[in-house]
Amino acid sequence: MRYTLPALLLALLPAPAFAQRDAKTPDPDPELERKTFIVAPGFEVNLWASDPLLAKPIQMNFDPQGRLWIASSEIYPQIKPGEKANDKVLVLEDTDNDGKADKTTVFADGLLIPTGVLPGDGGVYVANSTELVHLSASKPGEKADKKRVVLSGFGTEDTHHIIHTFRWGPDSHLYFNQSIYIHSHVETPHGVKRLNAGGIWRFNPDTTRLDVFARGWVNAWGHAFDKYGQSIVTDGAGGEGINHAIPGAYYLTSQGPHVQRVLHGLNPGSPKFCGVEIVSGRHFPDDWQGDCITNDFRGHRVCRFKLKDDGSTFASRELTEVIKSNHPAFRPIDVKMGPDGALYIADWYNPIIQHGEVDFRDPRRDKTHGRIWRVTAKGRDLVKPPKLVGATVPELLEQLKSPEQWTRDQAKRVLKEMGPEKVLPELAILIGAGPTETEQLEAAWLLAGFGSADALPTQLLQAKDPAVRAAAVRLKSQDPAGFSLPTMLWNLTTDENPRVRLEAVRASVTWRDPTSVTQALSALDKPMDKVLDYALWLTVRELEPYWMPEFKEGKLTFGGDAKKLAFALNAVGNKDTVKPVLALIDGGKVPKANAHGLYLLLTQIGGPDELAKVLTYAAAKDTAAPQRVEAVKAVEDAIRGRKVATPKDASALAGLLADADARAFALRTAGLWKLAAHRPAVQVAAAAKDASPPVRLAALEAVALYGDADAKKFLEGLAAATDQPEAQRLALIALAG
Numbered sequence: 001m002r003y004t005l006p007a008l009l010l011a012l013l014p015a016p017a018f019a020q021r022d023a024k025t026p027d028p029d030p031e032l033e034r035k036t037f038i039v040a041p042g043f044e045v046n047l048w049a050s051d052p053l054l055a056k057p058i059q060m061n062f063d064p065q066g067r068l069w070i071a072s073s074e075i076y077p078q079i080k081p082g083e084k085a086n087d088k089v090l091v092l093e094d095t096d097n098d099g100k101a102d103k104t105t106v107f108a109d110g111l112l113i114p115t116g117v118l119p120g121d122g123g124v125y126v127a128n129s130t131e132l133v134h135l136s137a138s139k140p141g142e143k144a145d146k147k148r149v150v151l152s153g154f155g156t157e158d159t160h161h162i163i164h165t166f167r168w169g170p171d172s173h174l175y176f177n178q179s180i181y182i183h184s185h186v187e188t189p190h191g192v193k194r195l196n197a198g199g200i201w202r203f204n205p206d207t208t209r210l211d212v213f214a215r216g217w218v219n220a221w222g223h224a225f226d227k228y229g230q231s232i233v234t235d236g237a238g239g240e241g242i243n244h245a246i247p248g249a250y251y252l253t254s255q256g257p258h259v260q261r262v263l264h265g266l267n268p269g270s271p272k273f274c275g276v277e278i279v280s281g282r283h284f285p286d287d288w289q290g291d292c293i294t295n296d297f298r299g300h301r302v303c304r305f306k307l308k309d310d311g312s313t314f315a316s317r318e319l320t321e322v323i324k325s326n327h328p329a330f331r332p333i334d335v336k337m338g339p340d341g342a343l344y345i346a347d348w349y350n351p352i353i354q355h356g357e358v359d360f361r362d363p364r365r366d367k368t369h370g371r372i373w374r375v376t377a378k379g380r381d382l383v384k385p386p387k388l389v390g391a392t393v394p395e396l397l398e399q400l401k402s403p404e405q406w407t408r409d410q411a412k413r414v415l416k417e418m419g420p421e422k423v424l425p426e427l428a429i430l431i432g433a434g435p436t437e438t439e440q441l442e443a444a445w446l447l448a449g450f451g452s453a454d455a456l457p458t459q460l461l462q463a464k465d466p467a468v469r470a471a472a473v474r475l476k477s478q479d480p481a482g483f484s485l486p487t488m489l490w491n492l493t494t495d496e497n498p499r500v501r502l503e504a505v506r507a508s509v510t511w512r513d514p515t516s517v518t519q520a521l522s523a524l525d526k527p528m529d530k531v532l533d534y535a536l537w538l539t540v541r542e543l544e545p546y547w548m549p550e551f552k553e554g555k556l557t558f559g560g561d562a563k564k565l566a567f568a569l570n571a572v573g574n575k576d577t578v579k580p581v582l583a584l585i586d587g588g589k590v591p592k593a594n595a596h597g598l599y600l601l602l603t604q605i606g607g608p609d610e611l612a613k614v615l616t617y618a619a620a621k622d623t624a625a626p627q628r629v630e631a632v633k634a635v636e637d638a639i640r641g642r643k644v645a646t647p648k649d650a651s652a653l654a655g656l657l658a659d660a661d662a663r664a665f666a667l668r669t670a671g672l673w674k675l676a677a678h679r680p681a682v683q684v685a686a687a688a689k690d691a692s693p694p695v696r697l698a699a700l701e702a703v704a705l706y707g708d709a710d711a712k713k714f715l716e717g718l719a720a721a722t723d724q725p726e727a728q729r730l731a732l733i734a735l736a737g
Contacts, residue, residue, distance in 0.1 A: 562597020
């Protein structure tokens with residue numbers, strides 16, 4: 001049976017894509033929807049807000065007053081010809097504190113598919129198609145009447161891939177995402193910044209500096225920070241679950257100069273997830289603290305993942321769902337912790353999802369409904385929402401000790417907007433009062449938000465808590481003033497904790513200096529894991545323009561450490577590095593133990609003459625048997641793997657053909673290179689009745705590798721030798737090859 005290409009592509013689509021064709025329009029009564037919820041034991045769900053208070057929530061974020069800001073789009077996925085754009089930014093409030101919103105304000109309208117919303121700096125940042133805009137009102141409580149285009153030039157190739165997922169980082173930078181089909185070329189005062197696929201942007205509103213924090217994913221609509229500033233990302237069109245985002249790293253579908261390797265998610269084979277939040281605070285039980293909550297919007301589920309440290313990264317395990325439903329329009333797409341310690345879920349409410357399988361104008365597309373659900377723990381007190389707006393600086397600094405990350409983050413936001421003149425003197429008093437390491441970290445993040453060069457982040461590099469040390473390393477890499485490379489960074493790349501080493505390795509990129517790569521490579525002195533290995537590989541590649549010229553000139557020798565040199569040269573894959581390696585070997589300054597590694601490195605990057613040199617080294621009388629075997633095997637592997645041609649002079653192989661330890665590898669090497677001078681010795685070994693089976697098999701393989709009529713005749717003769725059954729068997733194996 002033959003299939004057309006479109007039919008094959010359709011066959012590969014997931015079942016939900018076809019389910020869209022038969023989607024039914026359910027009764028929009030929120031209570032009917034709520035009754036379908038199977039809720040995690042010990043929890044309950046209430047409707048916090050619904051239409052007509054809001055419609056089609058795409059993203060939500062709280063402000064320090066506890067109001068919930070909503071990016072609402074009734075036009076998505078595409079505006080009709082002649083239709084007036086009238087999407088909105090809404091503000092929802094629970095004015096009587098009864099657990100339900102009772103007031104909605106249209107802060108801005110006339111927008112076209114706003115996909116991100118984040119209150120701050122006297123107004124709200126909004127993703128507005130090609131632009132990042134800041135909207136504000138001249139008078140408090142009124143509608144936005146001022147618009148400032150902060151950045152422009154973001155791509156708009158696909159309306160559910162344009163910039164989205166707005167979030168304040170602990171460092172007071174604005175983080176936001178874009179997805180795979182988008183090509184952005186953004187002009188800033190610091191130069192044009194480009195991201196030609198998916199990834200995470202990091203923006204400093206004070207300095208207008210824009211950078212790419214991480215690259216990749218298909219449609220990453222979730223990004224949250226844990227209490228130590230580690231980034232957790234989810235992908236609404238990928239299948240790898242929870243992702244641990246490393247600064248500068250490349251993930252699935254990346255575009256860029258270092259895509260030869262990518263990092264993967266922590267849950268391969270998971271469904272696609274949208275939004276992510278990390279549980280914290282007194283309202284949730286202890287065993288929920290630090291868990292990731294995300295949404296399987298296709299499967300009508302709100303999911304929970306347990307994270308635990310796993311080397312330099314995390315391990316992630318899915319637990320029982322927070323909410324599970326069979327309601328066809330329940331589409332949870334965003335999730336946030338609230339000021340009362342409860343969990344809030346934005347329900348886009350639509351039987352139709354995506355816009356690839358169902359017509360843009362399909363009448364079943366819901367344009368008017370939307371819900372915000374609130375998840376609370378039974379029998380546990382809610383948190384009293386703190387008064388942050390209008391509080392004094394000391395009162396706000398005291399909130400940095402709160403168990404709720406929501407409170408700490410919002411307090412930092414208010415303090416940041418007060419300005420350094422009011423805050424820094426009081427902050428110095430707090431720091432001097434001897435707070436805990438985690439409280440010091442909150443203070444350090446606040447200092448970073450002010451762009452203040454303070455000694456505190458440097459002090460935290462010595463913290464007892466490795467998670468605090470790791471966070472301090474990242475802070476210092478963002479503001480490297482006063483960071484002493486020869487001592488601090490070197491110590492941190494060999495820290496006892498692998499995540500500290502990971503952060504220190506990535507921080508090495510900040511200092512574009514030839515010695516940075518040496519310091520990064522010192523991580524090899526400690527145990528490595530897959531993510532740490534990747535981080536070091538990426539760092540070495542990014543630093544190549546600074547260390548490679550020094551290496552070629554013989555100024556950078558990596559201390560004669562062949563292991564580190566091999567890692568560096570393999571990372572960059574630069575073939576123009578053979579001469580410096582030869583110079584290190586021939587210079588006689590490298591200890592013999594390290595020189596062995598350099599010879600092995602030659603087998604990975606060298607050509608025929610270099611492999612001949614390795615054989616000469618292996619055949620030397622002062623080369624120990626284990627090193628001899630390893631060297632000859634490496635030569636054989638290089639010929640097989642890289643198809644290295646025959647050298648002009650392979651005479652060193654003669655002695656190795658008689659060596660008891662390296663003989664099997666030497667025999668196959670002679671056959672691979674089809675060395676006529678060594679053919680008699682190969683055939684003698686193949687015919688020797690007293691040879692061990694491994695050596696004799698190697699010799700017979702070598703004969704077969706010559707691949708000519710004489711080789712075939714020789715093997716057929718042995719295969720016919722009925723008095724040597726073992727030789728017959730081995731010869732037949734060689735003939736089959």
